[in-house]
Amino acid sequence: MTESLHSQPGDPECETRESKISAEAISEAEPPAMAQARIHSIFSRIANRYDLFNALSSLGIHKRWLRSVVKAANANQQTVMLDIAAGTGDVSFAVAEDSHPAHIVLSDFNAEMLAVAQRRLDEGEGKGTQIELEVVDGQQLPFADASFDLVTCAYGVRNMPNRMAALKEAHRVLKPGGRYVVLEFSTPPNPIFKTLYHIYLKTVIPFIGGILTKDRQSFVYLNDSIRAFPVQDEFADMLRAAGFSSVTYRNLTGGIVALHIAIN
Numbered sequence: 001m002t003e004s005l006h007s008q009p010g011d012p013e014c015e016t017r018e019s020k021i022s023a024e025a026i027s028e029a030e031p032p033a034m035a036q037a038r039i040h041s042i043f044s045r046i047a048n049r050y051d052l053f054n055a056l057s058s059l060g061i062h063k064r065w066l067r068s069v070v071k072a073a074n075a076n077q078q079t080v081m082l083d084i085a086a087g088t089g090d091v092s093f094a095v096a097e098d099s100h101p102a103h104i105v106l107s108d109f110n111a112e113m114l115a116v117a118q119r120r121l122d123e124g125e126g127k128g129t130q131i132e133l134e135v136v137d138g139q140q141l142p143f144a145d146a147s148f149d150l151v152t153c154a155y156g157v158r159n160m161p162n163r164m165a166a167l168k169e170a171h172r173v174l175k176p177g178g179r180y181v182v183l184e185f186s187t188p189p190n191p192i193f194k195t196l197y198h199i200y201l202k203t204v205i206p207f208i209g210g211i212l213t214k215d216r217q218s219f220v221y222l223n224d225s226i227r228a229f230p231v232q233d234e235f236a237d238m239l240r241a242a243g244f245s246s247v248t249y250r251n252l253t254g255g256i257v258a259l260h261i262a263i264n
């Protein structure tokens with residue numbers, strides 16, 4: 001990774017930011033370190049089956065959602081991009097193949113998920129784009145202010161105990177006018193569809209997940225975390241509170257997921 005994108009460890013601004021993040025974090029209901037460790041171990045356990053689970057549980061619709069992310073990213077050959085909670089690399093590879101950005105940092109806090117992304121990279125995905133993998137906590141980014149034109153985060157923010165810190169960090173590392181694209185499971189506005197969807201989440205998701213990974217409990221967590229995530233307008237307000245000047249969102253598949261676009 002280019003040194004200039006990283007913030008310097010002794011940088012006083014960096015230290016102030018870290019202590020502010022810790023102070024916010026301890027006010028959360030569950031101690032953030034415990035929540036982080038639990039989430040980390042879930043993704044370590046499911047890393048090798050994650051892509052298959054995604055395809056089966058969404059009945060393939062996730063590919064359509066991915067295309068919407070690529071479109072919203074609006075990247076070009078000059079774009080310097082950071083993919084946060086990139087997991088096995090779906091968003092990075094899709095943007096690379098569509099838009100050939102200048103540089104992508106494909107990051108995640110879980111090395112096992114990144115190992116799958118590395119395998120995909122080795123097999124030729126994203127060919128022609130400079131893609132670099134890095135272990136990074138999305139709530140505390142090791143990059144200098146205003147380093148990126150585009151930051152993406154698909155199904156990641158929901159898993160971060162200190163969500164506001166994650167949004168502020170995305171805002172900080174974006175250049176003025178830069179774009180933060182967040183895809184997240186959300187709340188269907190239609191009450192009947194919402195009820196059916198929640199039944200699906202509660203029954204089918206742990207069932208498929210349990211068969212694939214022998215770890216049904218991780219998928220019960222997935223269900224709970226989706227239901228606990230702020231609704232679309234609330235999340236848009238959080239993005240504004242984090243400092244973004246223009247925030248819009250679009251519901252996909254009746255609001256099962258929402259695509260938020262926030263401009264720095």
Ligand SMILES: C[S@@+](CC[C@H](N)C(=O)[O-])C[C@H]1O[C@@H](n2cnc3c(N)ncnc32)[C@H](O)[C@@H]1O
Nearest residue numbers: 043085086087108109110113137138154155159
């Ligand atoms: C549901 S997966 C999404 C992966 C990928 N973005 C995709 O579209 O398939 C969530 C990812 O978030 C990562 N994650 C969770 N908490 C994180 C954090 N605090 N910092 C960075 N990554 C995190 C997990 O390791 C996991 O890879």
